[in-house]
Amino acid sequence: MSTLSNEHVFYAFDPSLEPALRIAQGEELTLETMDCFANQLNSPGDEVDALDWDRINPATGPVFIEGVKAGDLVRVRLLKVEPTGHSTMTCIPGEGALADHIEASETTIIENCGDAVVLPTQRGLLTIAAKPMIGVIGLAPAEGSVPNGTPGVHGGNMDCTVIGQGAALYFKAGVDGGLFGCGDLHAVMGDGEVLVCGAETPGLVTITAEVIDEPQLPVPLVETDDLYAVVASAGSIDDATKLAIDLMFSFLTKVAKLSVNDAGRLMSLVGNLKFCQVVDPQVTVRFEFPKSVLQQLGYPGIG
């Protein structure tokens, strides 16, 4: 059992980063994460203008996973995803999918209360069920440096609402050790993240990581109790949608070994195409498919 404090953060997934910590496969690690503003906003009076924008989207890490070789498929299990402190939201004129409508900057502090968050509104306090999730999570790419705000094949800022406690994520290691990191938790967020933020919160994330033998697996892929979801990011919704559909088709035919037309019929009958976020230069879409259907067809699950 290891822990890594939020003093160890990076701002771009990069194969040349020095590991902050090494863990064994299967070893539990708890990472302390900062919110996407590096915990800089702590009261309604803390304006976004005063933010140090060089400290946006910190991810805690990087973590070297022993025994992981470049090209390996890695499963990261999210044993715990727990908000701490308070959540924050910002309205910023000109930002996000509501850019033209938001006229005044505003910082809102939202109380995290276990199963719920309490949002101050003009009509009083509103209690909303919490559904904690991780915005930024991934491994270093094989080459280049990807800022944490950008999603991609390596993971990164996918802002995908099914990446929560109990989920497993699958990535392909770009370098030996994988160089894992995560941050940008949301106590709750809707699909699309239209304002460019969820209930941004610091938190604690407990993981294990291991190499798996499933060379055909499309990545990044999320597995929850109920579903598999492939996550696709691209410069347009059209391109991300096409990619998500292709990745799920590949999973169903190459990994679960369904026939082409069975995969097509089932994707159309019980598959669900959903938005993750539509507000970053690279947008993210996912394709969800129910595990129960594949279980009925004899697919035992990912190695």
Ligand code: CA
């Ligand atoms: Ca995010």
Ligand code: ZN
């Ligand atoms: Zn966020």
